[in-house]
Amino acid sequence: MQAITWEDPFCGEGANCFRIGTDPEGNAYIAVAGQEDAPLVDTGEALRALIREIKAGRADHLL
Incomplete structure (x- = not known):
């Protein structure tokens, strides 16, 4: 796996946290x-x- 640079965790309601990262x-x-x-x-x-x-609300049915 490539070296991934991770952003700080983003936590929504109920402490559902995720991270976004990129590689070179x-x-x-x-x-x-x-x-x-x-x-x-x-x-x-x-x-x-x-x-x-x-953000546009077009994925709400997936949640």
Whole structure:
């Protein structure tokens, strides 16, 4: 696995914490805080698109 630079954890209501990270090759990672050894990985653009959709409320049915 590449060297991942993780952001500080983001914790929502109920202490559901996750972290976002990137590697030198431009991949983006998202993981449950404390489980960074098992992240989801995709391109940076894919992660930005996911965050935009969540903010717009178009992913509420997944939650």
